[in-house]
Amino acid sequence: MSSFPRAALACVLAVACADPLLPSRAPIYGFADTFGDVFHWPTNRLPVRIYADPRGDLSALVTRAADLWQEQLLYGELTTVIVKDSNHADVIVRWSDSVPPVAAPDPGPPVTACGGVTQGTIDSTGQALAGPFETEITILTGPVFTAEQVEACVRRTAVHELGHALGLLHEAPDTLAIMYSPPRVNQPAPIDQRTVQVLYHTPPTLAPPPQRP
Protein backbone atom coordinates (compact mmCIF):
# COMPACT_ATOMS: atom_id res chain seq x y z
CA MET A 1 0.00 0.00 0.00
CA SER A 2 1.47 3.37 -0.96
CA SER A 3 1.87 6.08 1.66
CA PHE A 4 -1.06 8.18 0.37
CA PRO A 5 -3.83 5.53 0.70
CA ARG A 6 -2.35 4.48 4.05
CA ALA A 7 -2.48 8.06 5.33
CA ALA A 8 -6.02 8.49 3.96
CA LEU A 9 -7.15 5.29 5.69
CA ALA A 10 -5.57 6.42 8.95
CA CYS A 11 -7.41 9.75 8.72
CA VAL A 12 -10.75 8.03 8.03
CA LEU A 13 -10.28 5.64 10.95
CA ALA A 14 -9.25 8.46 13.27
CA VAL A 15 -12.38 10.40 12.38
CA ALA A 16 -14.55 7.29 12.62
CA CYS A 17 -13.32 6.27 16.04
CA ALA A 18 -13.56 9.69 17.65
CA ASP A 19 -17.01 9.62 19.27
CA PRO A 20 -18.15 13.00 20.57
CA LEU A 21 -18.17 13.48 24.31
CA LEU A 22 -21.62 13.00 25.83
CA PRO A 23 -23.17 15.84 27.81
CA SER A 24 -23.34 15.42 31.55
CA ARG A 25 -26.80 14.87 33.04
CA ALA A 26 -25.74 16.11 36.47
CA PRO A 27 -26.73 17.77 38.66
CA ILE A 28 -30.44 17.02 38.72
CA TYR A 29 -33.10 17.35 41.40
CA GLY A 30 -35.35 14.61 42.72
CA PHE A 31 -38.42 13.68 40.72
CA ALA A 32 -39.94 10.94 42.85
CA ASP A 33 -42.89 11.71 45.13
CA THR A 34 -42.61 11.63 48.92
CA PHE A 35 -43.12 7.82 48.90
CA GLY A 36 -40.34 7.32 46.38
CA ASP A 37 -42.67 6.60 43.47
CA VAL A 38 -41.57 7.54 39.97
CA PHE A 39 -44.01 8.37 37.21
CA HIS A 40 -43.75 9.42 33.61
CA TRP A 41 -46.03 8.98 30.66
CA PRO A 42 -45.07 5.79 28.79
CA THR A 43 -44.54 5.74 25.03
CA ASN A 44 -47.76 3.78 24.45
CA ARG A 45 -49.75 6.62 26.04
CA LEU A 46 -48.36 9.37 23.82
CA PRO A 47 -49.39 11.94 22.93
CA VAL A 48 -50.41 13.05 26.40
CA ARG A 49 -53.85 14.62 25.99
CA ILE A 50 -54.19 17.95 27.76
CA TYR A 51 -57.39 19.89 28.30
CA ALA A 52 -57.19 23.58 29.19
CA ASP A 53 -60.07 25.77 30.35
CA PRO A 54 -61.04 27.81 27.27
CA ARG A 55 -61.66 30.96 29.31
CA GLY A 56 -59.08 33.73 29.23
CA ASP A 57 -55.85 32.71 27.58
CA LEU A 58 -55.22 29.60 29.66
CA SER A 59 -55.37 27.39 26.58
CA ALA A 60 -52.62 29.39 24.87
CA LEU A 61 -50.49 29.38 28.03
CA VAL A 62 -50.89 25.63 28.51
CA THR A 63 -50.04 25.04 24.84
CA ARG A 64 -46.87 27.09 25.33
CA ALA A 65 -46.04 25.13 28.46
CA ALA A 66 -46.54 21.79 26.69
CA ASP A 67 -44.34 22.91 23.80
CA LEU A 68 -41.61 23.99 26.21
CA TRP A 69 -41.59 20.61 27.96
CA GLN A 70 -41.53 18.72 24.68
CA GLU A 71 -38.49 20.75 23.63
CA GLN A 72 -36.58 19.57 26.70
CA LEU A 73 -36.69 15.96 25.53
CA LEU A 74 -34.57 15.08 22.53
CA TYR A 75 -35.51 11.59 21.47
CA GLY A 76 -39.28 11.26 21.10
CA GLU A 77 -39.90 10.53 24.78
CA LEU A 78 -42.81 12.97 25.07
CA THR A 79 -45.47 14.38 22.78
CA THR A 80 -48.60 16.24 23.81
CA VAL A 81 -51.84 17.31 22.21
CA ILE A 82 -54.45 19.81 23.37
CA VAL A 83 -57.97 18.31 23.43
CA LYS A 84 -61.27 20.15 23.62
CA ASP A 85 -63.12 17.70 25.83
CA SER A 86 -61.94 17.17 29.40
CA ASN A 87 -63.52 13.68 29.35
CA HIS A 88 -60.81 12.55 26.93
CA ALA A 89 -57.90 14.22 28.72
CA ASP A 90 -54.96 12.81 30.66
CA VAL A 91 -54.28 16.23 32.19
CA ILE A 92 -56.96 18.79 32.99
CA VAL A 93 -56.01 22.42 33.66
CA ARG A 94 -58.64 24.81 34.97
CA TRP A 95 -59.00 28.17 36.68
CA SER A 96 -60.01 27.52 40.25
CA ASP A 97 -62.02 30.70 40.58
CA SER A 98 -61.72 34.00 38.77
CA VAL A 99 -60.46 34.38 35.22
CA PRO A 100 -57.95 37.22 34.83
CA PRO A 101 -58.04 39.58 31.86
CA VAL A 102 -55.67 38.78 29.03
CA ALA A 103 -52.63 41.05 29.14
CA ALA A 104 -49.02 41.20 28.03
CA PRO A 105 -46.81 39.52 30.67
CA ASP A 106 -44.98 41.88 32.99
CA PRO A 107 -41.24 41.75 32.14
CA GLY A 108 -40.22 42.87 35.64
CA PRO A 109 -39.12 40.79 38.63
CA PRO A 110 -41.38 37.81 39.36
CA VAL A 111 -44.34 38.49 41.60
CA THR A 112 -46.39 35.72 43.18
CA ALA A 113 -49.76 36.89 41.95
CA CYS A 114 -51.18 33.42 41.44
CA GLY A 115 -50.88 29.87 42.66
CA GLY A 116 -51.26 26.41 41.25
CA VAL A 117 -52.03 22.94 42.52
CA THR A 118 -51.75 19.66 40.59
CA GLN A 119 -53.29 16.51 41.96
CA GLY A 120 -52.95 12.93 40.84
CA THR A 121 -54.77 10.16 42.69
CA ILE A 122 -53.22 6.75 43.15
CA ASP A 123 -55.58 3.78 42.81
CA SER A 124 -56.31 1.15 45.45
CA THR A 125 -53.44 -1.09 44.31
CA GLY A 126 -50.97 1.70 44.99
CA GLN A 127 -49.26 0.94 41.68
CA ALA A 128 -51.13 3.14 39.21
CA LEU A 129 -52.82 6.48 38.92
CA ALA A 130 -56.59 6.33 39.24
CA GLY A 131 -57.48 9.16 36.90
CA PRO A 132 -56.19 12.21 35.08
CA PHE A 133 -53.96 14.79 36.68
CA GLU A 134 -56.07 17.80 37.67
CA THR A 135 -54.48 21.23 37.87
CA GLU A 136 -56.10 24.34 39.26
CA ILE A 137 -54.66 27.80 38.88
CA THR A 138 -55.74 30.44 41.38
CA ILE A 139 -55.42 34.20 41.12
CA LEU A 140 -54.41 35.71 44.45
CA THR A 141 -56.64 38.54 45.57
CA GLY A 142 -54.99 39.88 48.74
CA PRO A 143 -52.54 42.49 47.50
CA VAL A 144 -53.30 44.42 44.37
CA PHE A 145 -51.49 43.06 41.31
CA THR A 146 -51.54 44.46 37.83
CA ALA A 147 -53.06 42.40 35.02
CA GLU A 148 -49.54 42.14 33.54
CA GLN A 149 -48.12 40.72 36.78
CA VAL A 150 -50.94 38.17 36.95
CA GLU A 151 -50.35 37.18 33.34
CA ALA A 152 -46.63 36.67 33.95
CA CYS A 153 -47.38 34.60 37.03
CA VAL A 154 -49.91 32.37 35.26
CA ARG A 155 -47.45 31.88 32.42
CA ARG A 156 -44.77 30.61 34.82
CA THR A 157 -47.23 28.59 36.89
CA ALA A 158 -48.69 26.82 33.85
CA VAL A 159 -45.22 25.50 32.96
CA HIS A 160 -44.51 24.52 36.57
CA GLU A 161 -47.80 22.68 37.09
CA LEU A 162 -47.58 20.90 33.75
CA GLY A 163 -44.12 19.75 34.85
CA HIS A 164 -45.81 17.99 37.78
CA ALA A 165 -48.40 16.41 35.47
CA LEU A 166 -45.63 15.10 33.23
CA GLY A 167 -43.92 13.38 36.15
CA LEU A 168 -41.76 15.93 37.96
CA LEU A 169 -43.53 15.17 41.22
CA HIS A 170 -41.08 17.08 43.41
CA GLU A 171 -40.33 20.78 43.79
CA ALA A 172 -36.80 21.78 42.79
CA PRO A 173 -34.48 23.34 45.40
CA ASP A 174 -32.78 25.47 42.73
CA THR A 175 -34.34 28.94 42.45
CA LEU A 176 -33.44 29.09 38.75
CA ALA A 177 -35.47 25.96 37.99
CA ILE A 178 -39.03 26.28 36.72
CA MET A 179 -39.91 23.54 39.22
CA TYR A 180 -38.88 25.75 42.14
CA SER A 181 -41.95 26.79 44.10
CA PRO A 182 -43.16 29.42 43.49
CA PRO A 183 -41.47 29.56 40.08
CA ARG A 184 -39.36 32.63 39.37
CA VAL A 185 -38.33 31.90 35.81
CA ASN A 186 -40.42 31.75 32.65
CA GLN A 187 -39.28 28.47 31.18
CA PRO A 188 -37.41 25.27 32.03
CA ALA A 189 -33.76 25.84 32.94
CA PRO A 190 -30.88 23.48 32.06
CA ILE A 191 -31.34 21.69 35.38
CA ASP A 192 -35.02 21.11 34.54
CA GLN A 193 -34.00 19.75 31.14
CA ARG A 194 -31.46 17.35 32.62
CA THR A 195 -33.93 16.21 35.26
CA VAL A 196 -36.82 15.56 32.87
CA GLN A 197 -34.46 13.75 30.49
CA VAL A 198 -33.30 11.42 33.27
CA LEU A 199 -36.90 10.97 34.47
CA TYR A 200 -38.10 9.84 31.02
CA HIS A 201 -35.35 7.20 30.90
CA THR A 202 -35.95 5.93 34.44
CA PRO A 203 -38.28 2.94 34.84
CA PRO A 204 -41.48 4.21 36.49
CA THR A 205 -42.97 2.58 39.57
CA LEU A 206 -46.42 4.06 38.95
CA ALA A 207 -48.46 3.07 35.89
CA PRO A 208 -50.57 5.67 34.08
CA PRO A 209 -54.30 5.87 34.76
CA PRO A 210 -56.63 3.68 32.69
CA GLN A 211 -56.96 4.99 29.14
CA ARG A 212 -60.02 7.19 28.76
CA PRO A 213 -61.94 6.84 25.49
Next chain:
Amino acid sequence: MLLVAGTAIRLPAQTSFHAVLGARYSSTLVHDSIVTALDVRPDIAPALAGALDVPLTGPWKLELLADVSTSPVRRHDAGGFTAPITRVWTVGMALGLRRRLKSWLAGRGAIGGLKYLPAKPVGLFSAGGGGVIPYGSLTFDVAPPQLARRRLALEVGGDVHRFLTPALRSAGFAESRVVYRVTAGVRVDLRSAP
Protein backbone atom coordinates in the same frame (compact mmCIF):
# COMPACT_ATOMS: atom_id res chain seq x y z
CA MET B 1 -39.02 34.43 -20.24
CA LEU B 2 -38.70 30.83 -21.30
CA LEU B 3 -36.86 31.84 -24.46
CA VAL B 4 -34.44 33.95 -22.46
CA ALA B 5 -33.86 31.10 -20.07
CA GLY B 6 -33.42 28.71 -22.97
CA THR B 7 -30.71 30.78 -24.53
CA ALA B 8 -28.99 31.50 -21.24
CA ILE B 9 -28.59 27.83 -20.31
CA ARG B 10 -26.61 26.62 -23.30
CA LEU B 11 -25.15 23.24 -22.54
CA PRO B 12 -21.99 21.94 -24.20
CA ALA B 13 -22.16 19.07 -26.64
CA GLN B 14 -22.08 15.57 -25.05
CA THR B 15 -23.78 16.94 -21.94
CA SER B 16 -25.99 14.25 -20.49
CA PHE B 17 -28.27 13.68 -17.57
CA HIS B 18 -28.66 10.72 -15.32
CA ALA B 19 -30.86 9.73 -12.41
CA VAL B 20 -30.39 7.17 -9.68
CA LEU B 21 -33.12 5.53 -7.64
CA GLY B 22 -31.94 3.51 -4.70
CA ALA B 23 -31.97 2.74 -1.01
CA ARG B 24 -29.82 4.38 1.62
CA TYR B 25 -28.49 3.21 4.95
CA SER B 26 -27.33 5.83 7.43
CA SER B 27 -25.14 5.25 10.46
CA THR B 28 -26.04 6.60 13.90
CA LEU B 29 -26.80 10.33 14.02
CA VAL B 30 -26.60 10.61 17.79
CA HIS B 31 -25.25 8.30 20.47
CA ASP B 32 -26.25 9.25 23.99
CA SER B 33 -26.51 7.73 27.42
CA ILE B 34 -29.34 8.78 29.71
CA VAL B 35 -29.61 6.10 32.39
CA THR B 36 -28.95 3.60 29.56
CA ALA B 37 -27.32 3.93 26.15
CA LEU B 38 -29.35 4.93 23.13
CA ASP B 39 -28.77 5.61 19.45
CA VAL B 40 -30.72 7.74 17.01
CA ARG B 41 -30.63 6.82 13.35
CA PRO B 42 -32.81 6.99 10.26
CA ASP B 43 -34.50 3.92 8.82
CA ILE B 44 -33.35 2.63 5.43
CA ALA B 45 -34.50 5.41 3.11
CA PRO B 46 -35.49 5.61 -0.52
CA ALA B 47 -33.05 7.92 -2.28
CA LEU B 48 -33.38 9.76 -5.57
CA ALA B 49 -30.53 11.59 -7.25
CA GLY B 50 -30.20 13.46 -10.50
CA ALA B 51 -27.12 14.84 -12.20
CA LEU B 52 -25.96 16.86 -15.13
CA ASP B 53 -22.82 15.34 -16.65
CA VAL B 54 -20.49 17.72 -18.51
CA PRO B 55 -17.50 16.25 -20.33
CA LEU B 56 -14.08 17.69 -19.54
CA THR B 57 -10.78 17.05 -21.26
CA GLY B 58 -9.51 13.49 -21.18
CA PRO B 59 -11.50 10.80 -19.40
CA TRP B 60 -13.08 13.12 -16.85
CA LYS B 61 -16.63 14.38 -16.55
CA LEU B 62 -17.90 17.10 -14.29
CA GLU B 63 -21.14 16.19 -12.53
CA LEU B 64 -23.59 18.59 -10.92
CA LEU B 65 -25.52 16.44 -8.47
CA ALA B 66 -28.78 16.84 -6.56
CA ASP B 67 -29.89 14.21 -4.10
CA VAL B 68 -32.90 13.69 -1.85
CA SER B 69 -33.89 10.96 0.57
CA THR B 70 -36.46 10.62 3.34
CA SER B 71 -37.17 8.25 6.21
CA PRO B 72 -38.40 8.19 9.79
CA VAL B 73 -35.74 8.82 12.43
CA ARG B 74 -35.97 6.59 15.50
CA ARG B 75 -34.48 6.23 18.92
CA HIS B 76 -33.02 2.76 19.52
CA ASP B 77 -32.65 1.95 23.21
CA ALA B 78 -30.07 -0.52 24.48
CA GLY B 79 -32.83 -3.00 25.35
CA GLY B 80 -34.06 -3.15 21.76
CA PHE B 81 -37.00 -0.79 22.21
CA THR B 82 -37.47 1.79 19.45
CA ALA B 83 -39.48 5.01 19.40
CA PRO B 84 -40.18 7.25 16.41
CA ILE B 85 -39.03 10.86 16.61
CA THR B 86 -40.03 12.39 13.28
CA ARG B 87 -39.58 11.98 9.54
CA VAL B 88 -36.53 13.67 8.10
CA TRP B 89 -35.68 14.67 4.55
CA THR B 90 -32.09 15.15 3.48
CA VAL B 91 -31.31 17.27 0.46
CA GLY B 92 -27.81 17.41 -0.97
CA MET B 93 -26.16 19.38 -3.75
CA ALA B 94 -22.68 18.47 -4.88
CA LEU B 95 -20.05 18.88 -7.54
CA GLY B 96 -18.29 15.72 -8.67
CA LEU B 97 -15.59 14.42 -10.97
CA ARG B 98 -16.25 11.14 -12.71
CA ARG B 99 -14.15 8.95 -14.91
CA ARG B 100 -14.39 5.54 -16.49
CA LEU B 101 -12.01 3.08 -14.83
CA LYS B 102 -12.84 0.03 -17.01
CA SER B 103 -15.23 -0.39 -19.89
CA TRP B 104 -17.86 -1.55 -17.38
CA LEU B 105 -16.85 0.46 -14.31
CA ALA B 106 -16.85 4.17 -13.53
CA GLY B 107 -16.04 6.06 -10.35
CA ARG B 108 -16.90 9.48 -9.00
CA GLY B 109 -15.76 11.63 -6.13
CA ALA B 110 -17.88 14.59 -5.08
CA ILE B 111 -18.10 17.27 -2.45
CA GLY B 112 -21.10 19.38 -1.60
CA GLY B 113 -23.58 20.57 0.99
CA LEU B 114 -26.24 18.60 2.80
CA LYS B 115 -29.29 19.83 4.68
CA TYR B 116 -31.48 17.93 7.15
CA LEU B 117 -35.14 18.97 6.95
CA PRO B 118 -37.33 17.51 9.73
CA ALA B 119 -41.04 17.09 9.07
CA LYS B 120 -41.81 18.39 12.58
CA PRO B 121 -39.76 20.62 14.89
CA VAL B 122 -39.55 18.08 17.72
CA GLY B 123 -36.87 16.62 19.96
CA LEU B 124 -33.37 16.96 18.59
CA PHE B 125 -34.90 18.82 15.65
CA SER B 126 -36.95 21.23 17.82
CA ALA B 127 -34.78 24.14 16.65
CA GLY B 128 -34.48 22.79 13.09
CA GLY B 129 -32.01 20.53 11.38
CA GLY B 130 -29.08 22.92 11.53
CA GLY B 131 -27.29 24.61 8.65
CA VAL B 132 -25.89 23.23 5.45
CA ILE B 133 -23.32 20.54 6.27
CA PRO B 134 -20.35 19.84 3.99
CA TYR B 135 -20.10 16.28 2.78
CA GLY B 136 -17.92 14.16 0.55
CA SER B 137 -18.90 11.07 -1.41
CA LEU B 138 -17.33 8.29 -3.42
CA THR B 139 -19.46 6.34 -5.89
CA PHE B 140 -18.92 3.49 -8.33
CA ASP B 141 -21.24 2.31 -11.05
CA VAL B 142 -21.08 -1.01 -12.79
CA ALA B 143 -22.64 -1.49 -16.21
CA PRO B 144 -22.41 -5.00 -17.63
CA PRO B 145 -23.24 -5.10 -21.36
CA GLN B 146 -26.82 -6.26 -20.77
CA LEU B 147 -27.53 -3.17 -18.64
CA ALA B 148 -25.35 -0.79 -20.63
CA ARG B 149 -27.44 -1.46 -23.75
CA ARG B 150 -30.46 -0.12 -21.84
CA ARG B 151 -28.42 2.81 -20.49
CA LEU B 152 -28.64 1.33 -17.02
CA ALA B 153 -26.00 0.71 -14.39
CA LEU B 154 -25.81 -0.46 -10.80
CA GLU B 155 -24.49 2.25 -8.54
CA VAL B 156 -23.03 1.89 -5.05
CA GLY B 157 -21.70 4.82 -3.11
CA GLY B 158 -20.89 6.14 0.30
CA ASP B 159 -20.69 9.58 1.78
CA VAL B 160 -19.55 11.08 5.02
CA HIS B 161 -20.55 14.22 6.92
CA ARG B 162 -20.77 15.53 10.46
CA PHE B 163 -24.10 15.89 12.28
CA LEU B 164 -25.22 18.17 15.11
CA THR B 165 -28.46 20.12 15.53
CA PRO B 166 -29.01 23.36 17.46
CA ALA B 167 -31.15 21.49 20.03
CA LEU B 168 -28.37 18.96 20.65
CA ARG B 169 -25.89 21.79 21.01
CA SER B 170 -28.04 23.54 23.59
CA ALA B 171 -28.47 20.21 25.42
CA GLY B 172 -24.71 20.05 25.93
CA PHE B 173 -23.31 18.28 22.88
CA ALA B 174 -20.20 20.24 22.01
CA GLU B 175 -19.03 18.20 19.02
CA SER B 176 -20.72 16.89 15.92
CA ARG B 177 -20.74 13.18 15.10
CA VAL B 178 -19.38 11.62 11.93
CA VAL B 179 -22.20 10.02 9.93
CA TYR B 180 -21.72 7.58 7.06
CA ARG B 181 -24.34 6.80 4.48
CA VAL B 182 -24.24 3.96 1.99
CA THR B 183 -26.49 4.07 -1.05
CA ALA B 184 -27.17 1.35 -3.62
CA GLY B 185 -29.36 1.92 -6.62
CA VAL B 186 -30.00 1.76 -10.32
CA ARG B 187 -28.64 4.48 -12.51
CA VAL B 188 -30.32 5.44 -15.76
CA ASP B 189 -28.88 7.80 -18.37
CA LEU B 190 -31.86 9.88 -19.34
CA ARG B 191 -30.69 11.94 -22.27
CA SER B 192 -27.49 12.41 -24.10
CA ALA B 193 -26.86 15.30 -26.46
CA PRO B 194 -25.29 14.36 -29.80
